[in-house]
Amino acid sequence: MLYKNLLKLFLILVFIFLYLPIIVLIIFSFDDSRFTATWCGFTFKWYLKLIHDSKLIEALLNSLKIASISVIVAAIMGTFSAYALTRFKFKGKTLSLGLIMLPIVIPEIAMGVSSLVLFNTLGLSLSINTIIVSHIVFCVSYITLVVMARLEDFDLRLEEAAYDLGATPITVFQKITLPIIFPGIFAGCLLAFILSLDDFIITQFTAGVGVTTIPLKIYSMVKFGVCPEINAMSTILIIVTTSFAYLANNLIQNPQRSNTYR
Numbered sequence: 001m002l003y004k005n006l007l008k009l010f011l012i013l014v015f016i017f018l019y020l021p022i023i024v025l026i027i028f029s030f031d032d033s034r035f036t037a038t039w040c041g042f043t044f045k046w047y048l049k050l051i052h053d054s055k056l057i058e059a060l061l062n063s064l065k066i067a068s069i070s071v072i073v074a075a076i077m078g079t080f081s082a083y084a085l086t087r088f089k090f091k092g093k094t095l096s097l098g099l100i101m102l103p104i105v106i107p108e109i110a111m112g113v114s115s116l117v118l119f120n121t122l123g124l125s126l127s128i129n130t131i132i133v134s135h136i137v138f139c140v141s142y143i144t145l146v147v148m149a150r151l152e153d154f155d156l157r158l159e160e161a162a163y164d165l166g167a168t169p170i171t172v173f174q175k176i177t178l179p180i181i182f183p184g185i186f187a188g189c190l191l192a193f194i195l196s197l198d199d200f201i202i203t204q205f206t207a208g209v210g211v212t213t214i215p216l217k218i219y220s221m222v223k224f225g226v227c228p229e230i231n232a233m234s235t236i237l238i239i240v241t242t243s244f245a246y247l248a249n250n251l252i253q254n255p256q257r258s259n260t261y262r
Contacts (some may be wrong), residue, residue: 025238031228046229047232047236050229055217056214056229062211062212066132066203067197068193070192070196074136074189075143075188077143078141078144078185085100085144086148100140100141104141104145111202113205116206126209127208134203134205139192142192142195146187149184154177154181159172159177162175184251186251187251190244190248194244199215204216214233
């Protein structure tokens with residue numbers, strides 16, 4: 001009994017350690033004072049002020065644009081990569097899988113520097129396009145990993161039955177395979193979207209002059225001190241990313257959801 005109580009206490013302490021800073025940030029995003037040291041009353045004015053901050057809105061739109069384009073391109077590349085690595089045997093398959101997963105293992109600082117060196121070598125000017133290309137690299141890895149896990153549980157008898165009925169490989173993929181693995185693709189896209197939206201290090205190295213995203217904007221604002229607008233924007237990002245992560249986790253953990261897409 002004592003052992004269980006100690007484990008519960010330890011678990012509670014871990015949760016406090018992990019989430020207390022986030023809770024404090026969310027609470028002070030509703031503080032009426034511009035200073036986060038004392039509580040002066042409840043207000044929504046900092047959230048309303050965000051709407052009228054044109055530079056912050058521009059940074060948000062840039063982040064959404066980068067994440068959306070990166071995920072769409074990475075979804076196509078990641079899905080077909082996962083399909084090839086799961087269904088076919090070929091020389092260098094293990095090496096290919098390792099190379100695709102490498103961006104997940106490599107430190108972001110190294111990815112950012114390597115991307116910058118590559119763009120400079122090719123004579124490309126840094127812009128929002130270079131950010132998108134850099135984000136596609138790591139988005140492909142995460143989507144491939146999630147879709148591969150989905151394909152591992154795929155019932156091949158469904159495809160075999162379709163072939164027996166005279167369906168072509170393209171038809172089987174469109175009518176059978178794609179609808180069933182779609183929850184995995186969608187979950188991978190949600191995960192990649194979150195990572196792209198929150199990325200700072202790689203974006204910092206590949207962003208051109210005048211191009212800013214939400215993480216870069218928040219970082220530049222923090223240099224002058226933590227203000228309530230930062231707390232409000234951070235709270236919104238926490239809610240959005242947590243919701244997306246929860247949805248992605250449900251799609252990954254509940255394979256029966258695929259029946260909805262058949």
